[in-house]
Amino acid sequence: MQKADLTTRAVAGFVDLLLVIGLARLPDVLGFLSAAGYLLIRDGLFEGQSAGKKLIGLRVSPLDGEKAMTYRESIIRNVPLTLALMLFLIPYVGWLLAPLALGIECLAAIGDDRGMRIGDMLARTWVVPAVLPAITADRKPDTQTGPPSVAEGEQNTIPHDI
Numbered sequence: 001m002q003k004a005d006l007t008t009r010a011v012a013g014f015v016d017l018l019l020v021i022g023l024a025r026l027p028d029v030l031g032f033l034s035a036a037g038y039l040l041i042r043d044g045l046f047e048g049q050s051a052g053k054k055l056i057g058l059r060v061s062p063l064d065g066e067k068a069m070t071y072r073e074s075i076i077r078n079v080p081l082t083l084a085l086m087l088f089l090i091p092y093v094g095w096l097l098a099p100l101a102l103g104i105e106c107l108a109a110i111g112d113d114r115g116m117r118i119g120d121m122l123a124r125t126w127v128v129p130a131v132l133p134a135i136t137a138d139r140k141p142d143t144q145t146g147p148p149s150v151a152e153g154e155q156n157t158i159p160h161d162i
Helices: 006-024 028-047 051-056 071-087 093-111 118-123
Strands: 058-062 125-129
Touching: 006 028, 006 051, 006 058, 006 093, 028 051, 028 071, 051 058, 058 071, 071 093, 071 118, 093 118, 118 125
Parallel strands: none
Antiparallel strands: 058 125
């Protein structure tokens, strides 16, 4: 398998971030718990795809590739991000430490040859492009895509009596 491009991962992460921000806006403790809960289980949804990954066309896969992504792996994979979310609750110091923790996660993904961040290393997973359904060999492509061609020597005339 081929690793996912970091730019597409960032776009999928941004979509998920918007969802987390929306969940965090719910009243009181319900908002924090729903945002943290989504962060933890998001990669166990939709067969290894969070909402952002599903929209962009990525998925999380175990390194061995033989089994499907589980909620357990998703929770292990996303603990560092959830801890960063919890740091935001600490006034001033947390507001500096949380972006630092997220930056370390990003740098780990950039520096790894398979694009694995710290959470991926803990859960033994990586992000790959979603597999598209293959075209079967017996299906023939449609050869008549344009207007029929004019045979050599024939003229395409328009009647003048219209």
